[in-house]
Amino acid sequence: MPGAATWSLDEGDYKRISAHLNALLKESNARCALLVDRAGQLLASVGEQLSFDPTAFASLTAADFSANDQLAKMIGEPEFASLFHQGEKESMYLADIARRVILVVLFDERTTVGMVRLRVKHTVTDLVALFDEMFAREAPGSATPSQRGGLLEGAEDEIDKLFGD
Amino acid sequence: MSMINYASREINCKLVYYGPGLGGKTTNLEHVYQKVAPDTRGKMVSLATETERTLFFDFLPVDLGTIRGFKTRFHLYTVPGQVYYNASRKLILRGVDGVVFVADSQLERTEANIESMQNLYDNMAEYGYDLTKIPFVVQYNKRDLPNAAPIEEMQSQLNPGWPVEDATRKKVIPDPWHEGDYLVEEIDGMWIERAPHFESVATTGDGVFDTLRALAKTVLKALS
Numbered sequence: 001m002p003g004a005a006t007w008s009l010d011e012g013d014y015k016r017i018s019a020h021l022n023a024l025l026k027e028s029n030a031r032c033a034l035l036v037d038r039a040g041q042l043l044a045s046v047g048e049q050l051s052f053d054p055t056a057f058a059s060l061t062a063a064d065f066s067a068n069d070q071l072a073k074m075i076g077e078p079e080f081a082s083l084f085h086q087g088e089k090e091s092m093y094l095a096d097i098a099r100r101v102i103l104v105v106l107f108d109e110r111t112t113v114g115m116v117r118l119r120v121k122h123t124v125t126d127l128v129a130l131f132d133e134m135f136a137r138e139a140p141g142s143a144t145p146s147q148r149g150g151l152l153e154g155a156e157d158e159i160d161k162l163f164g165d
Numbered sequence: 166m167s168m169i170n171y172a173s174r175e176i177n178c179k180l181v182y183y184g185p186g187l188g189g190k191t192t193n194l195e196h197v198y199q200k201v202a203p204d205t206r207g208k209m210v211s212l213a214t215e216t217e218r219t220l221f222f223d224f225l226p227v228d229l230g231t232i233r234g235f236k237t238r239f240h241l242y243t244v245p246g247q248v249y250y251n252a253s254r255k256l257i258l259r260g261v262d263g264v265v266f267v268a269d270s271q272l273e274r275t276e277a278n279i280e281s282m283q284n285l286y287d288n289m290a291e292y293g294y295d296l297t298k299i300p301f302v303v304q305y306n307k308r309d310l311p312n313a314a315p316i317e318e319m320q321s322q323l324n325p326g327w328p329v330e331d332a333t334r335k336k337v338i339p340d341p342w343h344e345g346d347y348l349v350e351e352i353d354g355m356w357i358e359r360a361p362h363f364e365s366v367a368t369t370g371d372g373v374f375d376t377l378r379a380l381a382k383t384v385l386k387a388l389s
Binding site: 005006007008009010011013014037038039040041043044053055056059060062063066067070151152153154155156158159160162163 | 166167168169170171172176177179207208210212221222224226229230231232233235237240242252253256257259260261378381382385386388389
């Protein structure tokens with residue numbers, strides 16, 4: 001592979017992801033849930049309005065997870081599939097999805113880490129299936145042509161114009 | 166790993182500024198941060214030591230415009246340049262769409278530049294990425310200093326070119342930014358390709374946007 005693969009998220013994917021995340025929030029009583037890809041891009045966010053910059057948060061989440069992945073390898077573990085950061089009032093629980101995406105759940109004293117961990121397990125299973133399907137769709141040689149080709153095909157003029165050439 | 170989000174109508178791409186320590190990577194991002202309109206950029210995050218040396222990365226998201234109704238959002242990252250921080254430096258390359266190598270033009274940094282370029286090739290290879298096949302530009306920074314090495318010398322050390330294997334690419338491509346230079350040319354019967362290069366003085370901003378625009382454009386064209 002010459003470089004990192006490109007993939008896309010369509011409206012249907014977004015709706016299905018949001019439905020899973022909303023169910024998680026409802027049943028765990030957590031404040032909000034975010035999905036971030038391993039390159040640090042925010043894919044989805046549901047629940048309470050965020051009081052911080054979500055883009056910066058996403059890049060730090062990916063870095064946090066990557067750094068912990070390396071720490072896991074150093075102590076002889078293939079990975080840390082989940083991480084828990086405990087604060088005085090606010091805490092966060094992070095879980096790996098199909099080695100490509102990270103689920104982040106923010107919660108406070110209205111619930112417990114045990115409850116969040118238990119419910120996240122279900123969501124991880126559901127999301128792994130969903131993302132496997134999405135990545136299979138984008139894989140090279142897959143039967144359906146990527147929507148990406150259709151989106152930017154022939155857009156060279158527009159790109160030139162954007163950069164003032 | 167570019168990501169096209171049809172739900173929020175965004176194309177997200179990751180660009181990484183790589184290079185030896187104290188070469189000007191963070192200064193590049195700071196200049197971009199100061200010059201772009203506040204509504205087109207996000208918060209700049211710097212994970213640095215108390216002495217302002219990059220510990221993990223700097224991060225700056227910028228919107229460069231709209232194509233086909235999609236916001237083109239570029240996430241700019243720097244890596245820690247110091248040799249010591251290789252483990253964290255490598256992590257930042259994950260999912261990269263384009264790379265700027267920021268070289269320090271000072272003669273006494275020649276070895277550090279070469280070592281860092283080799284380290285970039287090695288770290289990319291560990292992810293299975295091929296630097297000769299992804300958008301890549303070289304920036305020669307600190308051109309204002311009296312001890313700056315000649316560009317020709319730096320080009321031959323850091324950007325000598327790689328053999329072109331794909332027959333369809335074996336055609337002369339002039340360097341659009343430097344008259345008389347070529348990005349792809351035939352030398353002694355062998356076709357070679359070089360990365361585009363730019364001169365800069367990141368502290369004043371000279372060359373910073375030329376570098377970013379060239380890379381961003383190549384990344385978008387690679388998608389089309």
